[in-house]
Amino acid sequence: MTTADPAVESGYHQGHPARMGFFTDTSVCIGCKACEVACKEWNAIPEDGLNLTGMSYDNTVGLGASTWRHVAFIEQRKPIARQDPGVSHEDVDVLALAAQGAATAPGEAGMTPTTPGEPGDLRWLMASDVCKHCTHAACLDVCPTGSLFRTEFGTVVVQEDICNGCGYCVPACPYGVIDRRPDDGRAWKCTLCYDRIGDGLEPACAQACPTDSIQYGPLDELRERAARRVETLHEAGVTDARLYGEDPGDGVGGNGAFFLLLDEPEVYGLPPDPIVTTRDLPAMWRQVALAAAGLAGAAALACLPGRGRTRGRS
Amino acid sequence: MSGDTAPDRPDPNRGAPPDRDALTGVAAGRDRPRARHRRKRGEQPMVPEAEFTSYYGRPVLNSPVWDARDVAGYFFFGGLAGASSALAAGADLTGRPGLARGAKTGAVCAVGLAVAALVHDLGRPERFLNMLRVIKPSSPLSIGSWLLAGYGPLATGAALADLTGRFRRLGRLATLGAAALGPAVAAYTAAVISDTAVPAWHEAYRELPFVFTGSAATAAGGLGLITAPTREAGAARGLALAGAGAELAAVRLMDRRLGLVGEPYRTGRAGRLLRAAEILTVTGIVGAFLGHRSRPLSALSGAALLGASAASRFGVFQAGLASAADPKYTVQPQRERLAGKE
DSSP: OOOOOHHHHTTOOTTSOOOEEEEEEGGGOOOOOHHHHHHHHHHTOOOOOOOOOSBTTBOSOSOBTTBSEEEEEEEESSOOTTOOOOOOOTTOOHHHHHHTTOSSOTTTOSSOTTSOOOOSOOEEEEEEEEOOOBSSOHHHHHOSSSOEEEOTTSOEEEOTTTOOOOOTHHHHOTTSOOEEOTTTOSEEOOOSSHHHHTTTOOOHHHHHOTTSOEEEEEHHHHHHHHHHHHHHHHHTTOTTOEEESOOTTSTTSOBSEEEEESSOGGGGTOOSSOOOGGGGHHHHHHHHHHHHHHHHHHHHHHHSTTTTSSOOOO | OOGGGTTOSSOTTTTSOOSSOOOTTTTTSTTSOOOOOOOOTTOOOSSOOOOOOOSTTOOSSOOOOOOHHHHHHHHHHHHHHHHHHHHHHHHHHTTOHHHHHHHHHHHHHHHHHHHHHHHHTSSSGGGGGGGGSOOOTTOHHHHHHHHHHHHHHHHHHHHHHHHHOOOHHHHHHHHHHHHHHHHHHHHHHHHHHHSSSOHHHHTTTTTHHHHHHHHHHHHHHHHHHHHSOGGGTHHHHHHHHHHHHHHHHHHHHHHHHHGGGGHHHHSHHHHHHHHHHHHHHHHHHHHHHHTTTOHHHHHHHHHHHHHHHHHHHHHHHHHHHHHHHOHHHHHHHHHHHHHHHO
């Protein structure tokens, strides 16, 4: 399938650099959050809440103005291909363990290392989410100041010296990525490390990732690599493996940052079939024009009866 | 995780103790029957109840950061201004000077308040002129800013000429110019909210412009009923009637077409506001026609109509917030769309 080149569509000449992006292979993510830390450090992003959420190991919750990488943790009662999840402890005598001096009295223990969990299947999904750098980016389309722009690498970046904090990009994003920083008043999101990739460096998150779950490179290469990886996983019995956001035919024209997922997108908090809202904008303008004409007509009609009943000044 | 936590910014979960257990297997949401919406009276289930999954019930979208008072207020005042300008020109041309003067004065005050609300809602209000850095047809807010930049001075000129009685010819031109742009000012705000990923706003893009212009006409008619002498108020009454009819019809149509995504318009705070709008509209219209010989009754009906318009804007706004806060409104329609493609 031929891919629209967003950089050329935005007016760059044919000689611009290749479109760069991320391929996040969640099948090798170990949930270390090095990407979150590296992103915060490199981009000097302020602290955005230190909470314990009860959502597995995810205390970051989601992407936002001060969170440009977010590692999701999902615990499921599903088999992990041919591996043994190691959660069967039926043969462990908990009371004996407790008598040996476990800290929590058995009656009070919920699920601790010394109490058996439920036996059976268990898999732990982890996935590092990020701005998708859409081919058809709604945030960029609706930005009224031109603060959001398309770079020569085909990525989408906010110019903070232009942004006046109108907040339009926030509900426009179909993925819930960009947000306004309350104390700062401006919109922020992942820049795909625009200040690094221009110098030939890879983005901070990709560089910090110890398992190469986050891979950075020319999008065409990444797509080929991702297709091969899905095949390998399917052969290994991981039939759940599927790509998300790599299809240039999807509702946003494909993502610059796409993913290999092991379950449905919504399990990870991703929309299953996002569309760029501006796809319907011509139709919206048509309706607006009709409605405006209707209002003008109604005002005229309302004034017609009784015309000339009183003498006007003019 | 339903609509009731929607309008609170910043994130209510930040700093708050979790309201969920960290139990294995529950997290993915697959294992518990959740997010099954109640079927409304008479509605036949077209598809079996969908199994709905989310990430800990968290919204897929980031909620709009807009303040309800600012942005719904801006919709209301913008609509009132735009429709008043249209009414002012009609009144001018048909010899209703009292109605025209009230409408022109109302329009300039309302557009001032609309712009003030818009600027106040910016994260960086001192940078509001950045709105005029570019002209972007892909951004309804950009087009709207330019519309307001053209409309504001015209409405001001029209009102000043009328109130001072000077520059009559220029005043007439300004009145006609404001009347030409006014309906667009009243209608474009529907495109502003429809052009988002917020399910209740985006999916309603066909009807929302009519809801908004209808509401604007209702408000302008209401203002006319308050300001105009009774013998000139007929035009205001007519406009209010047309607006009320259009709005009520558009809301009905929207409700019927949207299905699940229309639910936020019927429930919670949005549902209450929209019901209040409906009641006020009907009361105002009935009062305006029954009490058309009485100035106080007309003014009272006009006030009800203004209130109806404001309630309707706030209701639509709240419905959007509620639909963005609950992942089912994002995930389920998209799932159904995917199922339809296969």
